[in-house]
Amino acid sequence: MNIKHPKFLQRLTLCLGILFACDLLAFLWAEGEWFVEVGYVRIFWIRLAIQGLTGLIVVVTSLGLLGINGAIAHRNAQSAPLLEGDRSQAVDNMGIQKLAFPKNSLPLLGVGIFVVLSLLTELILPPVFQRAVVQPNELRLEQPYIQHAIASTRQAFGLSDIEVETFDPDNELTIADLNKNSQTVENIRLWDTRPLLATNRQLQRIRLYYEFPDADIDRYSLPTANGSIASQQVLIAARELDYSAVPAAAQTWVNKHLIYTHGYGFTLSPVNTARESGLPNYLVQGIEPVTIDPRIQDHIPIGKPRIYYGEITDTYVMTQTQVKELDYPSGSDNVYNTYDGRGGIGIGNFWQRLTLGKHLRD
Numbered sequence: 001m002n003i004k005h006p007k008f009l010q011r012l013t014l015c016l017g018i019l020f021a022c023d024l025l026a027f028l029w030a031e032g033e034w035f036v037e038v039g040y041v042r043i044f045w046i047r048l049a050i051q052g053l054t055g056l057i058v059v060v061t062s063l064g065l066l067g068i069n070g071a072i073a074h075r076n077a078q079s080a081p082l083l084e085g086d087r088s089q090a091v092d093n094m095g096i097q098k099l100a101f102p103k104n105s106l107p108l109l110g111v112g113i114f115v116v117l118s119l120l121t122e123l124i125l126p127p128v129f130q131r132a133v134v135q136p137n138e139l140r141l142e143q144p145y146i147q148h149a150i151a152s153t154r155q156a157f158g159l160s161d162i163e164v165e166t167f168d169p170d171n172e173l174t175i176a177d178l179n180k181n182s183q184t185v186e187n188i189r190l191w192d193t194r195p196l197l198a199t200n201r202q203l204q205r206i207r208l209y210y211e212f213p214d215a216d217i218d219r220y221s222l223p224t225a226n227g228s229i230a231s232q233q234v235l236i237a238a239r240e241l242d243y244s245a246v247p248a249a250a251q252t253w254v255n256k257h258l259i260y261t262h263g264y265g266f267t268l269s270p271v272n273t274a275r276e277s278g279l280p281n282y283l284v285q286g287i288e289p290v291t292i293d294p295r296i297q298d299h300i301p302i303g304k305p306r307i308y309y310g311e312i313t314d315t316y317v318m319t320q321t322q323v324k325e326l327d328y329p330s331g332s333d334n335v336y337n338t339y340d341g342r343g344g345i346g347i348g349n350f351w352q353r354l355t356l357g358k359h360l361r362d
Contacts, residue, residue: 023358030359033345187233189217189271196235196269196280203279204239204267206287207329209260211242213312217271222283223295235280238266239287240310254323261317261339263307264328265290268300288328288335308343316360319344 028048035044134141154160178185193215200212215237222232240263243256268284275281283293283300290302306327308317319325319339327337347353 026355026358030356037343037345183230187231187272189233190274191235191269191271191280193235197237199280200237200267204285206239209242209245210239210263211245211312212237212267213240213310214238220296220300222299233271234268234283235271236266236268238307238310239263240307240312242312243315256315257318258321258323259326261308261319261325263310264288265305266307288330306337306339308339308341318347 032041032044035041196215197212200215205212215235217233218236219231219233221229224230224232241260243251243260246255246260265287266284267280267282269280269282273281282291283296284302285291290305292300292302324336324338327335329335345352345356347356
């Protein structure tokens with residue numbers, strides 16, 4: 001096989017171009033499906049446009065530099081003497097009269113320069129710059145970027161339209177003030193998220209592969225002791241799946257992607273009350289059957305609280321397969337289920353599976 005044959009090089013270039021194009025299309029399709037799934041299609045197109053524009057600028061700049069270098073080399077080649085034998089073309093540039101390289105040494109020289117520059121820019125310059133320039137005056141140098149990040153975040157969430165007023169307490173709180181703001185006083189928090197989560201992990205975890213990563217504060221319109229409906233501040237904590245806590249012997253590919261797919265249930269408790277034992281006054285607890293306080297059954301309807309998208313979810317799962325998913329534990333046994341929701345990316349045909357398999361490298 002003669003690799004110097006023009007047709008061989010053309011075919012090789014064509015094959016590499018096709019492979020690169022297929023790889024790029026597969027990547028864009030998979031990324032687009034993720035963005036569609038979470039409802040950020042516009043962000044995907046903006047991101048793609050910015051990346052395309054950046055790539056175009058890099059390509060145009062590189063071609064321009066190559067053109068300039070080619071023009072300089074062509075001009076110098078016309079005036080420089082040509083050395084015979086194992087010597088390449090001499091260069092007459094910037095006062096250098098005769099600079100010759102052994103035959104076939106230029107590619108090796110280029111590779112050597114690339115390696116040296118890579119080591120210099122990747123391993124040497126960044127830590128030196130960090131220690132010599134950034135660390136001595138880190139706050140001042142990073143302040144503009146922090147300010148831009150805060151301003152962009154405020155604009156993205158619409159916080160720039162909030163009016164800020166200075167509150168000056170006069171320390172003259174009266175009974176009339178308390179009666180006027182009775183709902184606020186009744187919702188003063190007694191529970192912090194840390195003791196609540198510690199209690200949940202002891203009483204509501206059920207299995208070691210479940211976790212309560214966080215607790216959030218919310219408000220619901222719930223009945224009060226006198227039968228009226230009022231806004232009640234509560235702490236809600238989701239029981240998520242923590243696959244890293246699954247025993248090592250059970251951490252197989254099938255378990256990770258097909259069986260251990262979701263968490264189940266949550267706890268709900270008021271922020272301002274506790275039981276006589278000091279435990280949270282759970283309005284919702286347990287896993288199945290879910291224990292619900294009779295007072296709130298009509299106000300917080302609960303179906304099958306499966307949690308596929310959680311805060312500690314860090315891997316993908318496949319649903320509606322021939323393998324049943326672990327739904328929740330029931331005593332010493334387990335209950336299994338098949339996902340019947342509409343979320344996720346469809347992989348019903350061979351090409352979708354092939355594309356995602358390549359994208360996930362799995």
